[in-house]
Amino acid sequence: MLKFKPFPGEVEDLHLATLGERFDHQLNLWKSFTGYPKDTAKLHATLKRLRKEILVGDVQELRQVIDQVEAVMPDLSKYLRNRPRGKKRRPTSPMERLINQLNTVFNYALFDKKDDGWNAYKLVGKHLLRICPYCHMNHINYHMRDTRSSAALELRPPLDHFLPKSIYPYLAVSLYNLIPCCDRCNSTTIKGAKDPEQTIPHPFDDSARNMTFKVTASALTTSGITDEEYALSVTGHGAWKEFADFFHLSERYQWYLPEVQDMLGRIQTLDDSDKHIEPLIIRPLFILGFAPHEAEQRALGICLLDIAKNLGALSEPQ
Numbered sequence: 001m002l003k004f005k006p007f008p009g010e011v012e013d014l015h016l017a018t019l020g021e022r023f024d025h026q027l028n029l030w031k032s033f034t035g036y037p038k039d040t041a042k043l044h045a046t047l048k049r050l051r052k053e054i055l056v057g058d059v060q061e062l063r064q065v066i067d068q069v070e071a072v073m074p075d076l077s078k079y080l081r082n083r084p085r086g087k088k089r090r091p092t093s094p095m096e097r098l099i100n101q102l103n104t105v106f107n108y109a110l111f112d113k114k115d116d117g118w119n120a121y122k123l124v125g126k127h128l129l130r131i132c133p134y135c136h137m138n139h140i141n142y143h144m145r146d147t148r149s150s151a152a153l154e155l156r157p158p159l160d161h162f163l164p165k166s167i168y169p170y171l172a173v174s175l176y177n178l179i180p181c182c183d184r185c186n187s188t189t190i191k192g193a194k195d196p197e198q199t200i201p202h203p204f205d206d207s208a209r210n211m212t213f214k215v216t217a218s219a220l221t222t223s224g225i226t227d228e229e230y231a232l233s234v235t236g237h238g239a240w241k242e243f244a245d246f247f248h249l250s251e252r253y254q255w256y257l258p259e260v261q262d263m264l265g266r267i268q269t270l271d272d273s274d275k276h277i278e279p280l281i282i283r284p285l286f287i288l289g290f291a292p293h294e295a296e297q298r299a300l301g302i303c304l305l306d307i308a309k310n311l312g313a314l315s316e317p318q
């Protein structure tokens with residue numbers, strides 16, 4: 001089980017200061033509720049009251065924000081889930097006016113701009129992740145250009161809105177709703193703007209990630225075994241089962257059988273070696289290629305560590 005670290009405290013402070021100022025400014029400008037759906041004044045008051053929870057609340061708090069907004073205006077997310085497209089959309093309708101206004105208050109495009117202040121690029125640079133927190137297969141490389149060398153590489157992973165901004169526009173700039181992830185997890189095939197609903201854990205949820213990775217068949221005997229003869233299984237437990245299904249982890253991990261096979265080969269090599277001269281500290285490093293406590297910072301780290309543990313390969317042979 002692994003628990004991913006969220007952002008450091010200084011990031012929360014910076015985020016609340018910058019986005020809070022924009023939020024206050026826009027909310028103060030929004031004085032008239034004529035032409036908006038009824039109960040917009042109540043929604044305005046609710047957003048104002050929940051300012052801190054919206055901007056830097058953890059995912060439980062964000063879900064409570066959704067509940068409170070839906071209690072005040074149940075039609076908003078219903079409308080957004082089935083929002084008319086193209087010419088069918090009437091920009092002057094009260095609901096469209098409200099959505100437009102919410103997009104101005106919670107302006108993700110502005111946060112995504114590269115400027116001198118606190119922005120999406122800097123946020124990604126501050127997070128403590130090397131690997132996609134959804135799939136744990138792919139690196140989420142980050143290279144920020146030094147202002148003095150304009151030719152240098154500038155690259156950041158996508159920021160996924162865990163709770164989609166197309167359905168919850170008031171969570172568009174919420175710190176814990178912005179998850180740096182790999183392009184594949186963020187693609188429309190995998191997550192895109194799909195709503196993870198109430199039951200799917202957030203990667204920074206308090207409960208540690210609870211998944212089991214296993215190879216089936218005679219995994220320890222690697223010689224002569226082809227890819228077809230064994231398979232990798234990924235099982236999520238409790239809510240993590242839905243998480244694993246949502247991100248198609250079982251199918252996607254099959255791609256990495258060669259890497260798993262490499263590790264099985266290393267286990268085999270150890271088992272064939274003189275067990276008496278094998279120090280316990282060398283064993284996990286040799287098998288995994290990284291120290292077990294670094295698993296969450298390595299591509300496939302949680303998969304390889306779990307398989308090796310399940311095979312009993314990390315403890316000293318009897």
Ligand SMILES: [Zn+2]
Pocket residue numbers: 132133134135136137138181182183184185186
């Ligand atoms: Zn991913």
